[in-house]
Amino acid sequence: MTDLMGERTATEYEIGDVSIGARGALSDAILGLMAGDASRADDVVEHARELTDAEAAEHDDDIQLSLFLLYALSYGSLGQHGAQWEWDTRLIETRLVLERVFEAAVRERVGRLELPAPRASEVAEALFEMTKPTAGPSLSRYLARHADAGQAREYLAQHSIYTLREADAHSWAIPRLTGRAKAALLEIQADEYGGGVHERMHQVMYARTLRGAGLDDAYGRYVDAVPAITLAGFNLMTMFGMNRRLRGAAVGHLAAFEMTSSIPCRFVAEGLRRVGFGDDVAAYYDEHVEADAVHEQIAGRDLAGSLAEDEPQLLSDILFGAAACLAIEGCASDFVLERWQAGESSLRESAVARTIAGRAAA
Amino acid sequence: MTDRPATITPCPNGPLLVRGDLDIVDGEGRPVPRTRRTVALCRCGVSTIKPYCDGTHKSIDFRTD
Numbered sequence: 001m002t003d004l005m006g007e008r009t010a011t012e013y014e015i016g017d018v019s020i021g022a023r024g025a026l027s028d029a030i031l032g033l034m035a036g037d038a039s040r041a042d043d044v045v046e047h048a049r050e051l052t053d054a055e056a057a058e059h060d061d062d063i064q065l066s067l068f069l070l071y072a073l074s075y076g077s078l079g080q081h082g083a084q085w086e087w088d089t090r091l092i093e094t095r096l097v098l099e100r101v102f103e104a105a106v107r108e109r110v111g112r113l114e115l116p117a118p119r120a121s122e123v124a125e126a127l128f129e130m131t132k133p134t135a136g137p138s139l140s141r142y143l144a145r146h147a148d149a150g151q152a153r154e155y156l157a158q159h160s161i162y163t164l165r166e167a168d169a170h171s172w173a174i175p176r177l178t179g180r181a182k183a184a185l186l187e188i189q190a191d192e193y194g195g196g197v198h199e200r201m202h203q204v205m206y207a208r209t210l211r212g213a214g215l216d217d218a219y220g221r222y223v224d225a226v227p228a229i230t231l232a233g234f235n236l237m238t239m240f241g242m243n244r245r246l247r248g249a250a251v252g253h254l255a256a257f258e259m260t261s262s263i264p265c266r267f268v269a270e271g272l273r274r275v276g277f278g279d280d281v282a283a284y285y286d287e288h289v290e291a292d293a294v295h296e297q298i299a300g301r302d303l304a305g306s307l308a309e310d311e312p313q314l315l316s317d318i319l320f321g322a323a324a325c326l327a328i329e330g331c332a333s334d335f336v337l338e339r340w341q342a343g344e345s346s347l348r349e350s351a352v353a354r355t356i357a358g359r360a361a362a
Numbered sequence: 363m364t365d366r367p368a369t370i371t372p373c374p375n376g377p378l379l380v381r382g383d384l385d386i387v388d389g390e391g392r393p394v395p396r397t398r399r400t401v402a403l404c405r406c407g408v409s410t411i412k413p414y415c416d417g418t419h420k421s422i423d424f425r426t427d
Contacts, residue, residue, distance in 0.1 A: 121374065128375075133421045191398050200397070262417030266410065293415040294402045297373045 016079020018220040020069075021350065023228075024062025026051060026094070030069045034082045041090050048097040057105035057232075058328060063098055064231040068161075068223070070095045071238045077165055077219050099239050103246075106236065110323040118312035120305025127252070127300050127322055131259035139333040140264035142340065143271035152275050153356050154346050155268070156213050157222040158336060162234045163206040163284075164219050167192035169234065172241030173250040179310055181251065184302035188254070188295045202291075205284040212281040213272075215356070224350035229332045236328050240321055248314030251307050252321025255299040260326070261292035375426050377402035377415035386413060 010021040013031040022028035026047035032040035054060045072078045073086045085091055116126035143155060162169075167189055174185055194200030207217035216222075223231075237257075240250035269285035279286075304322075308315045336346040347353035368382030380386070380401050386394045394413060402415035406424035409416045 125374070128420070187400060191400070195399060263421065266416060289416045290401075290411055290414050291398065293377065293417040294379065294398065294400055296417065297376055297379055297402060298400070301373070 012224075015220070017218045018078065018223070019352075020065075020078075020220065021224050023065045024051075026062050027065040027069065030066055030091075030094075033085065034069065034073075034078070041085075041088060044090055044094045045097070048094040052097065052101050054101060054105075057098075057102045058109070058236075058331065059228050059232075061228045063101065064228040064235060065223070067095070067098050067102065067235045067239070068231045070098070071235065071242070072220070074242065075165060075168060075238075099243070102232075102235065102239065106324045106328065107320065109327050110320060113316065113319045113323055115315055115319060118308040118315045120301050120309055123305040123308045123315070123318065124300030126319070127255050127259060127304060128296075130319075130322055130326065131256050133263055137337070138264065138267075139337045140267035140271075142337055144267035144274070145271070147271055147275065147340070149275040149277075150357060151340055151346075152272055152277065153213055153215060155336070156210055156215055157356055158226055158230050158332075158346060160206070160210060160215070160217075160219075160222050161226055161230055162237075164203055164210075164217065165234075166202045166206060168203075169237035169241045170250055170254045172238070173247050176244045176247040177251070177307065180306035181303055181310065184298050184306060185251070185254075188258070188298050188303065191291060191295065202284070202287070205287060209281050209284040213277055222352055222356075225347040225353040225356065227332075227335060227346075227348055229328070229335050233328050233332050236324060240324075246317065246321075248307065248311070248317030249321030249324065251299075251304050251314075252318035252323075253325040254321075255296070255304045255318075256322035256325040257329070258292050258295040258299045260329070262289050262296065265289050265292065372405075372426065373402075375424055376419055377405055388413075 010023065011028055012019050012021045013035040015031065015034050020031060022031050026044060029040040029044050029047055048066070051060065051063050054063055057063050070091055073082050073091070076083065116122040143152065147155070170185070171189055174182065174189065177185060190196070192202050194202070194204070198204060210217045237250070237253050240246045240253050265285045265288040269282040269289065272282045272285065304318050308318055339346040345353065345357065347356065366382055368380065368384040371379040373379060380403060381399065386396060386401070388394055404412050404415045406419035406422060408418045408422055410418065
């Protein structure tokens with residue numbers, strides 16, 4: 001995607017407030033129609049079908065950017081752009097084709113899982129066992145001890161894809177649940193949205209963190225800078241949340257996400273302060289040390305455990321969702337850590353990546 | 363915060379979950395800041411944000427039974 005001058009030759013589109021570059025024929029067509037050329041919708045299904053043989057869909061740039069853009073039409077996350085396309089049957093079909101490829105790739109990666117009995121205490125115990133902390137090297141430990149300010153900004157930019165929309169993906173699952181599991185999900189989500197206090201909403205706290213670190217809090221600003229696997233993390237939870245048949249996986253995903261958050265967030269807060277950022281930047285991570293120690297308990301027993309008791313046929317998907325979360329999030333973290341350990345940036349070469357590097361050097 | 367009486371739920375190998383209207387005070391009787399409806403109180407003793415839980419019980423294999 002680069003010419004001799006090192007400039008990206010991929011077509012860039014202005015979508016709302018941000019500029020996003022295509023990563024293949026399908027994402028080019030979707031960006032084109034979002035930017036105003038309705039005729040591009042005629043080709044999307046065919047382009048999607050050309051991607052069904054992709055190996056490792058979680059790393060495929062065209063698949064992951066395309067899914068991200070299609071979901072953005074439902075979230076309204078890119079400047080409320082393209083609302084008229086949300087239910088276009090060609091785009092829905094495209095999304096289904098991509099979701100099938102992506103889900104199959106993740107299921108293959110995760111493999112067979114041992115299932116606990118469908119009782120709340122045993123489901124919670126199994127989830128805590130799957131997610132128990134390990135002593136080895138990790139991205140959050142690297143951040144705590146070794147990262148420089150530029151790498152800390154990279155970390156924040158990588159996480160902006162999910163965290164500026166924090167909690168929204170799992171909120172799609174709320175009306176798809178009933179009874180005790182629904183009440184438990186609401187108890188967690190209400191806290192994610194600041195208990196009704198705007199400035200305590202986690203996504204608003206994260207925007208404050210980005211600004212405090214000298215980064216832009218416009219949603220999608222850093223899309224061009226992140227690899228497919230970062231987009232895959234957000235796409236995975238959105239796919240689980242937006243498909244009723246995958247509501248068990250959405251619940252398992254949230255449980256695993258919460259169970260692997262408090263301790264890493266403490267390391268990240270430590271690292272951000274070590275490289276010189278203030279409490280305004282670290283506050284988001286301080287908040288998550290306390291919040292996610294609460295959420296993980298609710299998620300294990302009251303959410304995942306109740307759902308397994310009330311709808312035992314969902315048990316295997318609850319465990320699949322948790323394992324999928326660990327596999328994809330782990331892969332995204334490993335990607336960043338390996339790049340840093342090799343002395344390289346974790347960001348994709350792009351104009352917006354250079355703005356982060358520029359600030360880091362300043 | 364709620365009309366229902368406060369409840370305290372012991373989590374296996376983990377914290378005490380506190381829901382409802384209940385004052386949490388320190389050794390001198392001063393209120394401990396509480397920013398959320400449901401809080402988790404440390405009972406393994408190693409939390410860095412006591413009286414609240416920070417999840418560290420999982421790193422020390424804390425058992426409640």
